[in-house]
Amino acid sequence: MENGFQKEREQLKKMKRTVESCPFRTRYHIMPPVGWLNDPNGLCQFRGVYHAYFQYSPLNVHGGGGFWGHCMSRDLLHWEYKEPVLTTDIPEDESGVYSGSALIENDRMYLFYTGNVKKPGDYDYIDAGRISTQILTESEDGQHMSEKVKLLGMEDYPEDMTQHIRDPKVWKENGRYFMVLGARRRDWDSRGNRSDKGGMLLYTSGDKRKWSLYQEYVPEKPFGYMWECPDIFCLGGRKILSFCPQGLPSEAEKYQNIYQSGYSFLEDGQSPEESFHEWDMGFDFYAPQTFETEDKRRILIGWAGMPDTEKIHRNLSVKNGWQHCLTIPTELTFHDGRIFRMPVRELEDLPWAKMKKENGRYHWADRTVRLQIKEINGNRQTIRLGNEKNGLTILADGDRVELSFSGNSGNLSRCGGGRGRRTGRVEGMVREMLVIIDSSIVEVFVNSGETVFTTRIYLEKEERELDVSGCSGCEIVAI
Numbered sequence: 001m002e003n004g005f006q007k008e009r010e011q012l013k014k015m016k017r018t019v020e021s022c023p024f025r026t027r028y029h030i031m032p033p034v035g036w037l038n039d040p041n042g043l044c045q046f047r048g049v050y051h052a053y054f055q056y057s058p059l060n061v062h063g064g065g066g067f068w069g070h071c072m073s074r075d076l077l078h079w080e081y082k083e084p085v086l087t088t089d090i091p092e093d094e095s096g097v098y099s100g101s102a103l104i105e106n107d108r109m110y111l112f113y114t115g116n117v118k119k120p121g122d123y124d125y126i127d128a129g130r131i132s133t134q135i136l137t138e139s140e141d142g143q144h145m146s147e148k149v150k151l152l153g154m155e156d157y158p159e160d161m162t163q164h165i166r167d168p169k170v171w172k173e174n175g176r177y178f179m180v181l182g183a184r185r186r187d188w189d190s191r192g193n194r195s196d197k198g199g200m201l202l203y204t205s206g207d208k209r210k211w212s213l214y215q216e217y218v219p220e221k222p223f224g225y226m227w228e229c230p231d232i233f234c235l236g237g238r239k240i241l242s243f244c245p246q247g248l249p250s251e252a253e254k255y256q257n258i259y260q261s262g263y264s265f266l267e268d269g270q271s272p273e274e275s276f277h278e279w280d281m282g283f284d285f286y287a288p289q290t291f292e293t294e295d296k297r298r299i300l301i302g303w304a305g306m307p308d309t310e311k312i313h314r315n316l317s318v319k320n321g322w323q324h325c326l327t328i329p330t331e332l333t334f335h336d337g338r339i340f341r342m343p344v345r346e347l348e349d350l351p352w353a354k355m356k357k358e359n360g361r362y363h364w365a366d367r368t369v370r371l372q373i374k375e376i377n378g379n380r381q382t383i384r385l386g387n388e389k390n391g392l393t394i395l396a397d398g399d400r401v402e403l404s405f406s407g408n409s410g411n412l413s414r415c416g417g418g419r420g421r422r423t424g425r426v427e428g429m430v431r432e433m434l435v436i437i438d439s440s441i442v443e444v445f446v447n448s449g450e451t452v453f454t455t456r457i458y459l460e461k462e463e464r465e466l467d468v469s470g471c472s473g474c475e476i477v478a479i
Ligand code: FRU
Pocket: 038, 039, 055, 065, 098, 099, 100, 114, 166, 167, 228, 229, 286, 287, 307
């Protein structure tokens, strides 16, 4: 793997220097060492150490894939970046080592991913020109991978599926292995127009190598034309499906991004779209993946970014040679009929210190901030990041929370890079809020994680001010 990089080493070194001096670098959020990052992959804890892999294009800040990047951590917050572990070196993955997952068993790591091939030519890459192969590779240390083994190819998928089949998530249940894949089924509406349906394929195996189709699931009523990054797990006695449907029409306070990601309860007789809940109401959240820690916590990490939005939501780090990051790792809990998502408890253990106002305001420059407001109780509460001209307002009022990148002239703020407004609601009223600001990413956890907003923000260091009004029981700490 290291050898594959020899040629580009000089270019990478230069790029790394620009990235290292970028004011938008994150401290506790996984970001690409250089270039572009998208989905988290292969999340796991292996011999006590957390491993996070990610879709990675070190040489192209605008993406294009080519690698699984790798980093390791002991606390889910301080990450050590390693050399990429996978690249496009077999015919089955020549156009991309796409997303996938890890399974730890008998002190060994098994990584499952999709090898993507896009044949050169005039194809639509839906019904023709694309080959999606599910592949396994193994590791004893999380860094060095064994030979790649093909598990499933086009000949193994149901006939009615298009060529979009990817993102294996594998788990063990009652002595058998299961693999869920995101899929797109060929379909037509009543007028005969093409109207594909998103769904999933479930495969099962006794040995992780020979797989057979267990279930093809496509809802009767269409819920998007394609599902990406499915993940099935148990939480609080319920079976959960997390997935990313593409093609849901956007509504005023729902499905506000180009593609969605959310979860449903997998219950007999109920189809996933009936109980679908969005994971996040912010501008930048997609392709989350979960894993279980050795102490049995269910952790979710998402990509704090969106595909196909480069023209509308700019990331101002691009000029410094990198783009996108992952979310803070969050722990999922199930109660009151739904899932709550809060930063992992390790975050609280950081040596936070109380912030003091200077000239009537908080200035955070290159510090990471943790702001907690405990007694909102449905009252109007605003938090302003940045100054009057250029900033983000977080507004809570009744059961509603709104994030809005606007300046006092009413124009969009430069620091939002094209982002405007997002709205979300909670049951009853907004009681409390936790806001984490790590350089260029803001995460807002409302009512202990009932509703979460993730967004990127690009304020220069001297513009990094914080103003909180209408609050009681407010604690602001920084590190
Ligand atoms: C989601 C996704 C996956 C795919 C990967 C490729 O963002 O499109 O479906 O495996 O990205 O980078």
